[in-house]
Amino acid sequence: MHLHKYEKIWMTFGIAALVVFLSIVGVSAFSHEQHTPAGGIETIDPEKVKETAPFNEPGVKQLDEDTYQATIVAMAFAYEAPELKVPVGKEVIFKLTSTDVVHSFTIDNTNVNMMVVPGQVTTKSYTFKEPGKYLILCNEYCGTGHHYMFAEIEVTEE
Amino acid sequence: MIAAADRKLALWNIGVAYVAFLIGTLAGLLQVFIRNDKLVLPAWLDYYQILTAHGVLLALIFTTFFIFAFFITGMSKSLGAFGPKVLLWNWIGFVVMLAGTVLATVMIVSGKASVLYTFYAPLMASGWYYVGLALFVVGSWIMSFALVGHYMKWRKANPGELSPLFAFMTVSTIILWIIACLGVVATVLFQYIPWAFGWVDTINVELSRSLFWYFGHPLVYFWLLPAYMAWYVVVPKIIGVPVFSDALARLAFILFILFSIPVGFHHQLMEPGISNFWKFFQVVLTFMVIIPSLMTAFSMFANFERAGRKNGGKGLFGWFTKLPWKDVRFTSLFIAMAFFIPGGAGGIINASFQLNEIVHNTLWIVGHFHITVGTPVAMTFMGLTFWIIPYLTGRKFSKTMQKLAFIQIGTWTVGMILMSTAQHILGLLGAPRRTAFSNYNNHPSALEWFDGILTNHVTMAVGGSILFLSAMLLLYIVIMSAFISPKAVEAHEFVEFPLAESDKQATPKIFEDWKVWIGIAFALILVAYAVPIIQMIQDAPPGSKGFITW
Ligand code: HEM
Ligand SMILES: [Cu+2]
Ligand SMILES: [Cu+2]
Numbered sequence: 001m002h003l004h005k006y007e008k009i010w011m012t013f014g015i016a017a018l019v020v021f022l023s024i025v026g027v028s029a030f031s032h033e034q035h036t037p038a039g040g041i042e043t044i045d046p047e048k049v050k051e052t053a054p055f056n057e058p059g060v061k062q063l064d065e066d067t068y069q070a071t072i073v074a075m076a077f078a079y080e081a082p083e084l085k086v087p088v089g090k091e092v093i094f095k096l097t098s099t100d101v102v103h104s105f106t107i108d109n110t111n112v113n114m115m116v117v118p119g120q121v122t123t124k125s126y127t128f129k130e131p132g133k134y135l136i137l138c139n140e141y142c143g144t145g146h147h148y149m150f151a152e153i154e155v156t157e158e
Numbered sequence: 159m160i161a162a163a164d165r166k167l168a169l170w171n172i173g174v175a176y177v178a179f180l181i182g183t184l185a186g187l188l189q190v191f192i193r194n195d196k197l198v199l200p201a202w203l204d205y206y207q208i209l210t211a212h213g214v215l216l217a218l219i220f221t222t223f224f225i226f227a228f229f230i231t232g233m234s235k236s237l238g239a240f241g242p243k244v245l246l247w248n249w250i251g252f253v254v255m256l257a258g259t260v261l262a263t264v265m266i267v268s269g270k271a272s273v274l275y276t277f278y279a280p281l282m283a284s285g286w287y288y289v290g291l292a293l294f295v296v297g298s299w300i301m302s303f304a305l306v307g308h309y310m311k312w313r314k315a316n317p318g319e320l321s322p323l324f325a326f327m328t329v330s331t332i333i334l335w336i337i338a339c340l341g342v343v344a345t346v347l348f349q350y351i352p353w354a355f356g357w358v359d360t361i362n363v364e365l366s367r368s369l370f371w372y373f374g375h376p377l378v379y380f381w382l383l384p385a386y387m388a389w390y391v392v393v394p395k396i397i398g399v400p401v402f403s404d405a406l407a408r409l410a411f412i413l414f415i416l417f418s419i420p421v422g423f424h425h426q427l428m429e430p431g432i433s434n435f436w437k438f439f440q441v442v443l444t445f446m447v448i449i450p451s452l453m454t455a456f457s458m459f460a461n462f463e464r465a466g467r468k469n470g471g472k473g474l475f476g477w478f479t480k481l482p483w484k485d486v487r488f489t490s491l492f493i494a495m496a497f498f499i500p501g502g503a504g505g506i507i508n509a510s511f512q513l514n515e516i517v518h519n520t521l522w523i524v525g526h527f528h529i530t531v532g533t534p535v536a537m538t539f540m541g542l543t544f545w546i547i548p549y550l551t552g553r554k555f556s557k558t559m560q561k562l563a564f565i566q567i568g569t570w571t572v573g574m575i576l577m578s579t580a581q582h583i584l585g586l587l588g589a590p591r592r593t594a595f596s597n598y599n600n601h602p603s604a605l606e607w608f609d610g611i612l613t614n615h616v617t618m619a620v621g622g623s624i625l626f627l628s629a630m631l632l633l634y635i636v637i638m639s640a641f642i643s644p645k646a647v648e649a650h651e652f653v654e655f656p657l658a659e660s661d662k663q664a665t666p667k668i669f670e671d672w673k674v675w676i677g678i679a680f681a682l683i684l685v686a687y688a689v690p691i692i693q694m695i696q697d698a699p700p701g702s703k704g705f706i707t708w
Contacts, residue, residue, distance in 0.1 A: 002405075039428070104428075108604075117431060140278075147596035
């Protein structure tokens with residue numbers, strides 16, 4: 001099998017670029033916890049969500065000086081979470097699960113974009129940089145009311 | 159011309175493909191007008207029902223039937239006429255596939271299956287929808303095995319010889335398809351069907367999603383490889399050069415088999431149930447397809463340059479103007495390739511682990527697959543349609559037809575640029591995909607999305623309308639070439655199957671030793687999937703019962 005000289009150059013360059021790119025993606029993802037996408041391997045009984053902690057008490061809770069946890073239950077076609085209000089500049093750990101089908105929990109203008117799967121708990125940590133009222137929406141098809149499934153989170157000045 | 163019986167088989171496949179195309183593009187047209195609130199549906203029809211039809215009929219049905227028509231024609235042309243057994247099994251496969259298609263379509267139309275073409279559990283469609291999909295896959299397997307049988311017969315008759323490039327590529331694509339379908343068959347047969355018919359109460363949701371995406375990513379390569387076949391073996395013939403390198407072409411296809419399957423988790427980067435290690439591991443494997451993609455790009459440009467220079471092109475880029483632009487068979491495929499450059503670049507962004515957060519499930523993704531499957535693949539199939547139907551029917555492809563064909567691909571290009579650009583930008587701004595019209599209670603963020611020059615409520619609708627007109631023009635060309643255009647009489651009036659010469663002298667024999675490549679493919683699949691799948695089963699939460707939320 002014969003390789004043309006230009007082809008060798010082209011492929012060498014291409015593969016080198018690939019290695020560099022993957023290293024950057026990998027290092028930046030794993031060096032900083034906030035940069036890994038939504039996930040987690042915790043499970044939950046989808047029929048007993050409302051009896052299982054922390055989903056028995058959804059809402060925002062302060063964990064320590066700099067960390068908050070927002071616990072939210074997704075269901076067709078709404079999010080159960082009273083008073084979504086968090087301070088700017090503090091780490092917020094979002095925890096979600098679903099009582100029925102798959103949904104998403106997506107906050108516009110942020111990189112919070114979580115798939116919410118029944119039987120699983122999805123976790124994502126995020127620190128808001130700007131105060132304001134952010135639109136939360138479901139971007140995974142969940143039924144006729146999918147496009148009416150939304151909420152709002154208020155990020156307050158300290 | 160190939161044998162009459164083989165032609166009939168190919169034509170029936172094309173016929174079904176274009177019926178699906180008609181209904182599918184009509185659904186697309188409705189979607190763009192529902193999304194911007196210009197069309198309100200009657201109570202018996204729902205946006206998501208239409209969207210399910212659009213996805214299933216275009217992405218699954220149109221593509222697969224067309225691909226088999228192309229395979230049948232090319233296999234008969236390069237390996238000789240089908241024997242009676244090959245023909246019989248092809249017809250059986252075709253009928254099973256068609257039965258599955260009709261069953262699934264009836265379920266969608268009757269509103270019992272508005273679960274989209276990805277049918278994520280625990281949305282629960284009628285059990286018959288899943289039966290329809292299973293029949294569709296089984297039918298495609300029967301046809302696949304019939305074609306492989308034809309190929310084996312040729313190998314036996316020509317011991318020690320490498321098969322013609324077209325046959326090699328067909329068999330590679332079929333191997334990819336069969337291995338890929340194992341995932342969807344497993345989940346449909348063992349999870350969805352027992353659950354939807356009520357034989358079991360619950361379903362392991364995360365497992366079903368992972369098995370679906372084990373299939374879902376190589377599915378896109380099942381669409382793409384036949385387009386690559388056209389680029390590798392049809393384009394050189396049209397522009398008057400031999401295949402650039404037989405060995406590299408075969409190697410690229412082998413690499414596609416190896417690296418397009420163990421990568422499905424890149425569709426599940428934002429979800430729980432899979433550890434970051436395995437997500438990232440499959441992201442790395444995903445990027446390996448860049449290697450055969452770069453090889454393909456190189457071969458294409460090498461072809462163009464050689465052809466252009468042969469026709470007298472001078473200087474660094476002079477060859478470009480000397481390509482046969484007036485030949486719609488070439489120009490259509492060239493535009494298809496050009497669309498794949500931004501398409502492929504977008505794919506790199508989608509698969510990049512954390513970059514995926516920004517675009518996952520936004521309209522960006524919709525823009526993305528319309529400039530990958532919706533144009534590079536679909537327009538390659540259009541470019542093939544222009545000659546393959548006349549080739550099969552023995553009718554003429556007149557000058558007027560060629561003009562119409564140019565208008566058709568031109569309008570598709572314009573429509574797609576408008577629609578997909580709007581979708582890409584809207585997605586970056588955050589607008590979600592798979593949604594009927596909604597302004598989220600006039601939330602300022604949502605209103606902002608539709609405020610741009612290209613991202614207003616009009617652009618996507620104009621693009622979609624142009625696309626639909628283009629689709630109807632294509633159907634006119636299809637009907638003319640199939641039934642109405644005058645029959646060719648003189649030798650020069652017959653439309654040919656452009657199939658380039660490929661010199662396989664320097665090609666290593668091991669490239670056609672399928673045991674080796676299938677073995678490596680399964681080894682990679684085991685490494686990438688065994689542990690996470692076992693975990694999904696062992697650590698499974700209580701399953702989900704079905705929900706009908708539409
Ligand atoms: C007349 C031409 C077409 C128009 C106007 C059109 C329009 C659209 C629109 C507006 C959507 C997005 C719907 C949403 O997310 O809410 C969509 C989705 C989609 N389109 Fe097209 N499209 C066309 C042709 C095609 C072709 C040729 C293919 C593939 C061969 C294709 C494959 C798809 C797929 C797979 C989806 C995703 C379905 C889903 O989310 O379940 N489309 N199309
Ligand atoms: Cu939803
Ligand atoms: Cu993929």
